[in-house]
Every structure is written in structure tokens, then in C-alpha cells.
Amino acid sequence: MHAFKSLTRQRQYSHLQNVVSLLAAAVLCVAALYPTAALAQGQPKPPVFKSPATFCTVGEDNGGCVNSNPTGLAIGDLIGNDGYPEVVVANDVIYGSITVFRNTQDWDDPQDGLVRAAVYVGGMGCPTDVGIADMGTDAYDHTPDGHLDIVIAAMSGAGHVLIRYNDGNGQFPNAESVFLNTDDPLGLVLWDFDQNGTVDIAIAGHEVVGGQWKPQAELAFREADPGEWDQRVFQAATPGSVFGIRIAAGYVRQPPIPGRLDLVMSMSTDYIFVLLNDGNRNFNTNPPPGFDPLQEASTSLGLALGKFRPGGLTTPDDLALSAHLDAEGEVYFAGPDAIFELDRGYALPDDTLPYGVDVGRVNADTKNDIVVALSEGEPCSPGGGIAVFLGYGDGTFVETPYLFCVDPGNNPKPQYVKIGDLDQDGFTDIVTSNNNSDNISVLINAFEAIPPGP
Secondary structure (H helix, E strand, O other): OOOOOOOOOOOOHHHHHHOOOOOOEEEEEEEEEOOOOOOOOOOOOOOOEOOOEEEEOOOEEOOEEOOOOEEEEEEEOOOOOOOOOEEEEEEOOOOOEEEEEEEOOOOOOHHHOEEEEEEEEOOOOEEEEEEEEOOOOEOOEOOOOOOOEEEEEEEEOEEEEEEEEOOOOOOOOEEEEEEOOOEEEEEEEEEOOOOOOOOEEEEEEEEEEOOEEEEEEEEEEEOOOOOOEEEEEEEOOOOOOOOEEEEEEEOOOOOOOOOOOEEEEEEOOOOEEEEEEOOOOOEEOOOOOOOOOOOOOOEEEEEEEEOOOOOHHHOOOEEEEEEEEOOOOOOEEEEOOEEEEEEEEEEOOOOOOEEEEEEEOOOOOOOOEEEEEEOOEOOOOOEOEEEEEOEOOOOOEOOOOEEEOOOOOOOOOEEEEEEEOOOOOOOOEEEEEEOOOOEEEEEOEOHHHOOOOO
């Protein structure tokens, strides 16, 4: 067992793990809406990656990287509109910064694939998460301009969001701040939740009430007037002192309503928080009778929504949740009008600390897989790595995950993980932000070396 201290606004996000009680078993929970019978499947072909390339987020220092504590990650085509995505990482250091890595398109040697294009400092406190979307031309013109912008969630006294607008040349000189009613925003997701043609912001965090943390999601909707936002808070009813950690958008209700994404938030407790979008800037958060917590002493540090079973757009998304559990047993997730039922938990190696989760097709078949960032333990012991759970397409996954070290010879402690096709070869690659080694790692998919199967 580890001894931990309390989280305060003054502490950097990299110390989030000091709030988490490390319990006996690390488990990846996979929850499905309306589970279906397993399909007959062959064993999926294993994932194959080139040797990981690493890139210091701020700079080099005495053979290592300058202290930067990288946290949030995002992937998107920020420079040149050439189809090759860039990588953005939030650096949780004093005064805070974000780093933009330009995609060189030269991936024969993965170490040549990215170049640190710019580091933007100031105006953001301690950044915790980052997203990419077309937020408009600037704070005065919200009309989408075809260029992706950078959105940063940050802690600095009170929480706020900073938008850095793309000038069309891959530079981000103009910024807009959105001050929040949420302390310590730890998770960020971007989408046009009210379907009015402009991108909105959803935040996971908490508010301090009577000396206790009250977990909440905050939505900031674009208004017609320049610089104006309609900000709405949705607080989770949980006992004790609890904070929100991660937030994901997807289709939760049955049947899904095209374009109307719902929200799911993980918290430092046995609960998840489900918010169903009514399309009118309101989210239904009243749980029905029978809404149960995870029924385990657990903390959920990462979550992602994705399709793990057949059905396409006619079926709601399923949930992948990384958590620490101190006992075995069934776990049920529920929200109004829709129920997440855990198909089963998938064990991770002992002494690992699972953080971020992402969903995508890692081994080039048509089935979604799950990638988990491991901040402690194997395979870069003691500094973690990633675990890949290959999906069968029926809501089940391989029993034993494939483990990959993201920074051999170092103690990386990755916290965030993102999946994207950096070299545009049709196979998804993996990027991690390594909080302890102050760099990011890129694992380029080498699956083309194996003849793809069905």
C-alpha cells in the first residue's frame, strides 16, 4: 500500500496519483449496453510496432529531457492541412506550457517523424488536458474556418480553459480564456453538443463545498455574441469528498440520436457519472432506481467510449474503464434510460497503475481494441508502459494483454495515450505522454509486415 497526500489546486496534475489509493488488483473494466452473445472468432493477430521513438517535450538537458511533466495529449492536422496529423502535449510545470510537434511525414526511421515546432508558455496555469477542434477564427468570430485550434484545460487558482487559435499557418498567436465554475479541471472533451454549428467544451472536475470536493461536469456553450459563453454545471450526487477525473463523449442512450452525443465521467470513487444530452443544452443526470456504484473500493483513472460489438450506428457505445479494485465481482454501470452492464473485468499485471485509455483498431482488422497507459510496473518496470487488449468484435477481448515498453531504459510513467495514424499508411499508431521521463513516445504500427487476416 502507498501513503498519499491530499490534492490541492496548487499541486500539479502529475501528483494526481498521490490522491489515489493503490489497491490490490489493477483491472480494466469493459461495460456493454445490452450485451450480445459471443461470436465465433479466431485468435486475433498480435500487434507489431517499430522500436519506440521518444521526443522531449520542452528541451534536452544533460542527456535527458528538461522537466516538463507532460500530461494531456491530442492528435490532429494542425499544420498545412496535408492529412498528416500533428501531436500536442500539455506540460504541467510551473507557469505551464503546451508543445506542438510537427509531422515531417518521414517515418522510415520513427525518430525522424516529429519535430518540436513550438512551445507556448503562459496564460494557462498548470495544464491538465488538451483537445483539438475548429473553434472558429478567433474570440470574435466563431464561424469554423477550416483550421484546427488547440483547447487547454488548466488549474490556476480557479479552473479555466484557454483556446489558442490557429492563424492558418500552423501558428497559434491569439488566445481566449474561459473561466470556469469548476475547480481543478482534469478532463476535457470537445463537441457541438447543442448542434448549432459551433464547438462546445465539456470539463470534468469538482467544486469545493464546505471543505469537501463535489464532482461535477461543466459545459461551456458558444453564444452568438463575441467572447460570450453559456456555462452550465451538472453536479454528481456522491457521498463524501470526490472529484471528477476523465470525461468522454459518445452515444449512450438507446437508440442513439445521430449527432447528439452524451457524456460519461469517471470519478475518484465507486461511481461513474452519466449525462444524457437532451439537445437543448441540458443533460439528464437523474439516475433511475437501481443505479449502483461499482460496488468495489475503486478509483477510475481513465475511460473511453467505442463500439465493441456489431451494430454500427444503430447501437450505443460501450465503455472501457481503467480502475483499481480490491476484490473480484460483478460491476454494474447505470445511467438514466440506459444501463452499462460489465461483461467482465480484464486483469492487468500486478503492481501496475492504469491511467489513460483509448479505443481503436490496433491490429488492422475491423474490430476495436483497447489501449491502456500503465504508469507503474510492467513492462518498463518500474515505470509502466502500455497494455493492448485486442477485441474479438463481440464485446470480449483477449485474456492476456500485449505489453509494450514505451521508453526502454528509462522510467517513463505514461499517463495519457492516444491512437492515430501518424504516418498515414492505414494502420493506427500509438502516442503516450510520459510524466516521469518528460517526453512523449511514438509507437509506429508495423502490422504491414504480417499479411492481414479476416
